[in-house]
Amino acid sequence: MKSPILITVFAFLSYSLMGQASFTKGVLTYKVTEVDAEDYRLNMLNGLEVDIHFTPQRQLTTMSALFGMVSQKVLIQKMEQTVDLFSSMMGRNYHVQFTPEDQQKKEDVKSSIQYFPKETKQIAGYTTYKAIVTNTKGDKVRTYELYITEDLVLDVEVMRDVDGLEDLKGLPLQYTINNPKLKLTFSATAVQQKIDLSVFDFDQTGYETISPKEMKEKKIFGF
Numbered sequence: 001m002k003s004p005i006l007i008t009v010f011a012f013l014s015y016s017l018m019g020q021a022s023f024t025k026g027v028l029t030y031k032v033t034e035v036d037a038e039d040y041r042l043n044m045l046n047g048l049e050v051d052i053h054f055t056p057q058r059q060l061t062t063m064s065a066l067f068g069m070v071s072q073k074v075l076i077q078k079m080e081q082t083v084d085l086f087s088s089m090m091g092r093n094y095h096v097q098f099t100p101e102d103q104q105k106k107e108d109v110k111s112s113i114q115y116f117p118k119e120t121k122q123i124a125g126y127t128t129y130k131a132i133v134t135n136t137k138g139d140k141v142r143t144y145e146l147y148i149t150e151d152l153v154l155d156v157e158v159m160r161d162v163d164g165l166e167d168l169k170g171l172p173l174q175y176t177i178n179n180p181k182l183k184l185t186f187s188a189t190a191v192q193q194k195i196d197l198s199v200f201d202f203d204q205t206g207y208e209t210i211s212p213k214e215m216k217e218k219k220i221f222g223f
Contacts, residue, residue: 022153027192028052030158034176034185042182050186053199054156060200061157073202076157086207094215095207102212110136111164123173124188126151131170135163147174152191 032048050063057078064071073086083098112134119130128147135142144162148170158172159165165172173188 021151023193024155025055025193025195026053026154027190027195028054028154028156028158028188029190029192030186031189032184033187034183036183038181045184049189052156052158053195054154055195055197056155058200059157060202062199074160075200078155086202086204093207095204095209096212096215097209098212108137109163111167112136113164113167115169121147121174123147123149124191126173126191128170128173131168131172133162133164133168143178145176145178146172148172 028051030050030052032045035043035046037043037045045065048063048065050061053060053062059074059076059078061074061076062072069088069090071088075084075086076082077084081100081103083103085094085096085098087094087096114132114134116130116132121128126149128149131146131148133144133146135144144159146168148168150170152171154171156171159175175186177184177186
């Protein structure tokens with residue numbers, strides 16, 4: 001049975017972050033290191049890996065779960081400022097393209113950032129410290145706990161649908177998704193400067209193309 005919470009996790013990707021080592025292409029790998037879920041089936045997400053391949057022109061984020069029955073690729077064309085989402089869910093394949101207009105910041109969402117420089121962790125060989133990002137829309141408040149490093153300057157998008165990340169002082173090497181039914185922590189396990197460019201040449205056939213509006217109306221991907 002498909003879990004809307006699980007699909008929402010797969011939609012939780014991307015927003016531009018500038019993290020003092022600087023390189024223009026490479027691979028970031030994150031791994032789920034903590035799962036606290038109301039639905040016990042989501043415990044199998046523990047150990048899930050997310051790979052972010054990036055160059056100056058484009059970025060590809062890939063992840064899969066449930067033995068490949070649910071997978072997602074997010075392709076970002078940086079010059080065109082487009083985002084293409086390719087998702088496979090229990091045999092149903094969808095493609096959604098987000099234009100620059102689709103990605104405009106929501107003016108009714110207020111964001112704030114708190115820093116805790118004394119709360120530090122070593123993650124993937126880098127020193128990080130804690131930051132809390134808060135998004136407020138009306139009476140709804142969401143908080144995100146991050147551990148960021150100022151030792152990396154990368155043009156990489158790590159998280160999606162979180163306002164205010166462009167103002168962060170560093171690059172998140174750990175982040176936590178936290179809602180009443182699910183808590184997931186992603187931690188970086190590797191930062192590589194080498195990349196296999198063939199990853200961008202994946203098969204894009206066999207997907208049903210739908211609009212962002214249709215995606216919301218059909219509540220696809222848990223939206």
